[in-house]
C-alpha cells in the first residue's frame with residue numbers, strides 16, 4: 322500500500338482579519354440602472370462579450386471592498402471583479418449582479434529591499450495599470466498612498482540613480498491591463514520565455530473574501546499540502562476547512578483552473594491558489610511584486626524563414642543558446658505568412674522604414690538583451706538564423722528604445738488588426754466571434770503541433786492567422802469565420818486541437834484563462850474528480866458562489 326503523503330499536522334491556519342481603511346458616506350451605493358447605462362464600458366471586455374449589471378461600484382479602500390461584498394451578500398447579488406477589462410475570455414464581463422471595479426485601488430503601499438533575494442519589492446494596489454507601473458519604475462517615483470517614511474525615502478534615493486536597470490518583466494502586450502487583473506489571470510506574454518508568467522514575480526497578496534474577511538498572504542508563509550489544505554479562521558472566531566485540490570498540472574505555461582501542487586501531491590502556497598483564479602475565489606486588493614535587474618541593451622531581431630520547419634529548428638537552436646557571451650534570449654515570437662501579409666497591408670508600411678522582404682513566409686521576432694564587451698553580438702544570432710535555414714541577410718535588427726518600440730507596436734497591432742477583421746464580419750453575422758486558441762505543449766512537441774495546426778486548417782479551408790509565443794510552444798491560432806458554417810467547423814477544429822494538445826501533455830489555456838468563453842475546454846484538461854476538487858475549494862471560500870458567476874464554471 323502506498324504511504325500517505327507527508328502532511329502538516331495540524332493544518333496550517335490562515336488567520337483572517339477585519340478590513341482596514343475608510344468608508345465614504347453612502348458607500349456601498351444601491352443599485353442604479355441609469356449609472357450602469359453611463360458606465361456601459363464596464364459591461365464588456367476585449368472578448369467583445371457583452372453582459373449586464375445592476376450596479377458598478379468603485380471602492381477606494383479595503384474597507385469599501387469588504388462593505389460592498391457584504392452588502393451584495395445581504396441582497397443576494399453576484400459580484401464580478403473588473404480591472405483593465407483587457408481580458409479576452411469574458412472574465413470581467415458581468416452576467417447580472419454587481420460590478421466591483423478595482424481601478425481606484427491604484428496606489429503604491431510599500432517599497433522595500435530584500436537582501437536574501439537581492440531584489441526591490443513594491444506593494445501595489447490591484448488597480449494600478451501596467452503602463453503606469455512601468456513608467457514609475459523607470460522614473461523611480463511611485464504614486465504612494467501615504468507619504469513614505471524615512472527609511473523608504475532613503476531607499477528611494479538609492480534606487481533612483483539605477484531605476485532604469487530594474488523592471489517588472491510580465492508584459493501581456495496590452496499595457497492598460499491592471500495588476501489585479503494580471504495576477505487574477507496569471508498573465509504572461511513575450512518575455513515569459515525568459516522570466517516566467519506573472520506568478521513568478523508575485524511575493525505576496527492581500528485578498529478580501531466574499532464574506533469580507535481579509536487575508537494577508539506573504540509567499541512561502543502558509544504552505545499547505547494538496548489534498549489537505551488549511552484551516553481558515555475568520556475575525557469572528559468561526560473556522561472553515563479550505564481544501565487544496567489534487568490533480569496534476571501540465572509542465573507548460575498554464576492558466577486554466579486553480580493552481581495546486583504541480584505534481585498532484587505536494588506543498589501548495591495559498592498565494593498560488595488566488596493567482597489565476599479569475600475573480601472566483603476572492604478580490605485581490607494588494608500585490609507585492611519583485612523587480613528584477615535587467616542589464617544590457619535591449620535588441621530585437623526579426624528572423625525570416627522560408628517555412629515553419631526552419632522556424633521550429635531556429636527555436637530549438639535559440640533555446641540551446643539562450644545565454645551566450647554576447648546576448649541572452651528574452652523572447653521568441655512567431656508570425657505566419659498570413660499575419661505578415663495582414664501587417665504589410667495594414668500597419669507595417671507606416672511603422673518601419675524597411676519592409677519585410679517578399680521571399681520570407683514566416684518570421685520569429687527574437688527579443689535579446691545584449692551584453693557588454695562583445696564586439697558584434699548580433700553576428701552570432703545571424704549565424705544561428707542561417708544554421709536553421711533562414712536568410713540572415715534579409716532579417717531585420719532593431720537596437721535600442723525607438724526600434725524596439727516600433728517592433729513591439731507591430732506585434733501589438735496584429736491581434737488588434739485581427740479583431741478589426743472579426744468586427745467587420747460581425748456587422749453581417751453578429752453572433753460570430755473570433756476563434757483563438759491559447760494552447761501550449763511541451764518543447765518536444767512543438768514541430769508536431771505546428772504540423773497538426775497546418776494540416777487541419779488547410780484541410781478545413783478556414784481563413785486563419787497563427788502567431789504568438791513560439792519560445793513557450795504557445796501559438797495563438799486565430800480563425801476568422803466568414804459565416805456561421807465556418808464558425809461551426811472552426812469550433813469543431815478547436816475542440817480537436819484541445820484533445821491533441823492534452824494528449825501531448827499540454828495546456829488548453831496557457832495565458833488567457835478560461836473566463837466565460839472557454840469553459841467547454843475544462844473537461845478536455847481535467848477529469849470529473851479534479852473539477853469537483855475545484856468546486857469544493859470555491860464553495861469553501863464563497864458558499865453562495867457570488868464571485869465571478871459564470872466564470873470557470875456554469876452558473
Ligand SMILES: Cc1cc2nc3c(=O)[nH]c(=O)nc-3n(C[C@H](O)[C@H](O)[C@H](O)COP(=O)(O)OP(=O)(O)OC[C@H]3O[C@@H](n4cnc5c(N)ncnc54)[C@H](O)[C@@H]3O)c2cc1C
Nearest residue numbers: 404405406407408412493499501502503505508509600605
Ligand atoms: C491586444 C491584446 C493582447 C494581449 N496579449 C496578451 C498576452 O500576450 N499575454 C496575456 O497573458 N494576455 C494577453 N492579453 C489579455 C489580457 O491583457 C490579460 O489577460 C490581462 O492580464 C488582463 O488584465 P486586466 O486588468 O485587463 O483584467 P480584466 O480583464 O479586467 O480581468 C481579468 C480577470 O481577472 C479578474 N480580476 C480582475 N481584477 C481582479 C482582482 N483585483 N481580484 C480578483 N479578480 C480580478 C476578472 O474578474 C477577470 O476574470 C491581451 C489582450 C489584448 C487586448
